[in-house]
Amino acid sequence: MNDRAADPADVWRGRVQDHLDAAGRPPLGGMADWEVFPFERDGLTPKAMGERVVPEPDRSRDAADCRTCRSLTVPAQVLHTGDRLAVIRPGGTSLPFVANIVARQHVLIDDLDDDGHAELGRLIGRTYAAVSALDGVGNVHLTKWENGSGHLSVNVMARPLGVLELRGSNLPVWADMLPDIPQAEYDERAEAVRAALS
Ligand SMILES: [Zn+2]
Structure with a gap:
């Protein structure tokens, strides 16, 4: 399990990379065509996906x-x-x-x-x-x-x-x-x- 390729989240992230454009942005999904989606498809720009962060930062508050x-x-x-x-x-x-x-x-x-x-x-x-x-x-x-x-x-x-x-x-x-x-x-x-x- 120490093999990086065996890390399921790493495998997941590697697979997704092939789906992104040069800036790291995915194409809009089918949800943008949902009748209940709050935004018009035209003009929507997905955010670019960054690198994985492991371990994840602690976001909890006191x-x-x-x-x-x-x-x-x-x-x-x-x-x-x-x-x-x-x-x-x-x-x-x-x-x-x-x-x-x-x-x-x-x-x-x-x-x-x-x-x-x-x-x-x-x-x-x-x-x-x-x-x-x-x-x-x-x-x-x-x-x-x-x-x-x-x-x-x-x-x-x-x-x-x-x-x-x-x-x-x-x-x-x-x-x-x-x-x-x-x-x-x-x-x-x-x-x-x-x-x-x-
Ligand atoms: Zn509390």
Whole structure:
């Protein structure tokens, strides 16, 4: 396994190189033709791919610099507190509602034991149901990115009913381009989700 050619990620990267142009850019993929893709194909330029970086740099933040840790101390943002996990919401969102299922401590999903896995599954199901039940929600999507913070966060995002451009995996890209909803409206939905999770 010390043979560099046997490193699966190195094999993967070598194979991809043949697909790139002289500047290291891949051609646009089929996603650019999706009905729900947020951008017109004309004028889109993929970024060039650089060299692999191994070992990868540590991107985690200390708890003192962690936005999730800070949110856990703000009662208005906390929707539910469980044994190992909690459900919180960001300070603002452009979507009808966003909730994050997070660890109560500054840990990753990798750090959960089996009881933690069970609680995570239960809270994903319950939060999904609570957000789906809000008026005006067409669908609810789940992601796990941890926001580069080193803090477990499974994100639960509501799509507005009937706004078909926002369907599917590009929902957070659309959300990034749109204005935040009024805080009072967001707070009212938070109360409904909090009640459903109690
Ligand atoms: Zn944290």
